[in-house]
Amino acid sequence: MSSNVSRRIAADAPDFGELVFRPRSDAPIWQQIHDHVLALIEDGRLRPGSQLPGEVHLAEMFGVTRITLRQALLQLQQEGHLTSRKGVGVFVRSPPSALSVRDGSRFFDSLRADGKLVETRTLHLEEEKADAAAAAQLHLPVGAPVIRLRRVRAADGQPIHASTKILPAKLLPDFAAVYARRQSVTDVFVAHGIGKYRRIETRISGGFATPEEASQLELTPSTPVFRTSAVNGDAAGNRIEWGTGCWLLTSVDFVF
Numbered sequence: 001m002s003s004n005v006s007r008r009i010a011a012d013a014p015d016f017g018e019l020v021f022r023p024r025s026d027a028p029i030w031q032q033i034h035d036h037v038l039a040l041i042e043d044g045r046l047r048p049g050s051q052l053p054g055e056v057h058l059a060e061m062f063g064v065t066r067i068t069l070r071q072a073l074l075q076l077q078q079e080g081h082l083t084s085r086k087g088v089g090v091f092v093r094s095p096p097s098a099l100s101v102r103d104g105s106r107f108f109d110s111l112r113a114d115g116k117l118v119e120t121r122t123l124h125l126e127e128e129k130a131d132a133a134a135a136a137q138l139h140l141p142v143g144a145p146v147i148r149l150r151r152v153r154a155a156d157g158q159p160i161h162a163s164t165k166i167l168p169a170k171l172l173p174d175f176a177a178v179y180a181r182r183q184s185v186t187d188v189f190v191a192h193g194i195g196k197y198r199r200i201e202t203r204i205s206g207g208f209a210t211p212e213e214a215s216q217l218e219l220t221p222s223t224p225v226f227r228t229s230a231v232n233g234d235a236a237g238n239r240i241e242w243g244t245g246c247w248l249l250t251s252v253d254f255v256f
Helices: 029-042 055-062 066-078 107-113 132-138 175-182 185-191 211-217
Strands: 006-008 018-020 082-085 089-092 097-100 118-129 145-155 158-168 197-208 224-234 239-248 252-255
Touching: 018 029, 029 066, 055 066, 066 082, 132 158, 132 239, 145 175, 158 211, 175 185, 197 239, 211 239
Parallel strands: 097 252
Antiparallel strands: 006 018, 082 089, 118 145, 145 158, 158 239, 197 224, 224 239
């Protein structure tokens, strides 16, 4: 391929501008495509939620092989700029959401204040016996009844958080009925006389998305993520919730 190749994208596609490839000695062709698409995202020409042309079409637009194009798109997905929806296509991800981390603050209210439409998808809700990890976090005997809640939260239609919450069943006997109304754990606490609660501990660590996490968050497996583990307690000092979560590294800015 000539180092002076110039490709103008078709008028009926998103505005990809014009890309003139520099010599490969400056940067690999896939890296130049990556940088070009990233610049279009950052300056707003490729807007959040917009869909990229299909892989074959886009490779023809840039005049490269699908293997070269795929390398560029995969890097953009792993950096959190693009998301691939199986059977649908590749889309530009939204900018990070601002999430307030304060005692008693609701996920929904925090993201809504950031101008986002928040949705909740409940994956699993049932009562079970506490294993050793849950018992240690909630200060319960092993085998005590607990509620396990797994769900995915989305902002403006884009999944940003997959979580698992474990809560003491005896403290929250009407959990399922109250939760069903608005899928709000805060509502459950209020219904059981817990008007205020505080964060006892929060731990944040980094890692890479497992296949299950990638599926839930519409990511490419091994995309960088960060994971949280948090324990909440009521005014009397009872541990009322242990939650673990997985976030795309670029999906949220925590505000403490």
